[in-house]
Amino acid sequence: GEEVAQTPKHLVRGEGQKAKLYCAPIKGHSYVFWYQQVLKNEFKFLISFQNENVFDETGMPKERFSAKCLPNSPCSLEIQATKLEDSAVYFCASSPRTVSGANVLTFGAGSRLTVL
């Protein structure tokens, strides 16, 4: 499709519970990105994939966060043992990426995670 599809739109978890978010990138886009938006405006890069391979994971809190992009499946972002500070909107984005040009990311609608 022509949009990045994220599910669920909203997710509520108690502290310590697991949360899993899904993202279907635009068909033909080989790069997938996860961003976290907290406090309404602060965006933080988490991780990116080139097809099913991790491209850049420098933003991932490794202790509790993990992500995958497997062939023929939506990409996923999983948070084990959620904490209150994980409450945020998680955006997935995809891009076709050109080596010499710009990398224009198309963002999904986001998944709002609330940790109580």
Next chain:
Amino acid sequence: ELKVEQNPLFLSMQEGKNYTIYCNYSTTSDRLYWYRQDPGKSLESLFVLLSNGAVKQEGRLMASLDTKARLSTLHITAAVHDLSATYFCAVDRYGGSQGNLIFGKGTKLSVKP
């Protein structure tokens, strides 16, 4: 520390007026992105500025890039209510096109009749 700073963070304008949003960044990036976000919605790509001196215009919005000053501007001409949104600028952390973007904190624009 790598930074992207926008100002102002809040902007209340009257319809018909002009204003400029500024975006300063500390990386050596030669490309800069502007996005728009409506409340509760996703980010919409507005402009991609790819080189020093680049200028792009779409409707009442015009963006420019000065890589030597590490400054981009988003100019609003004759604002209308439909432009009310939060505007973000972003640069690539590594200065290229890897997609690891550092965003400014956003400028919340409110256009009043």
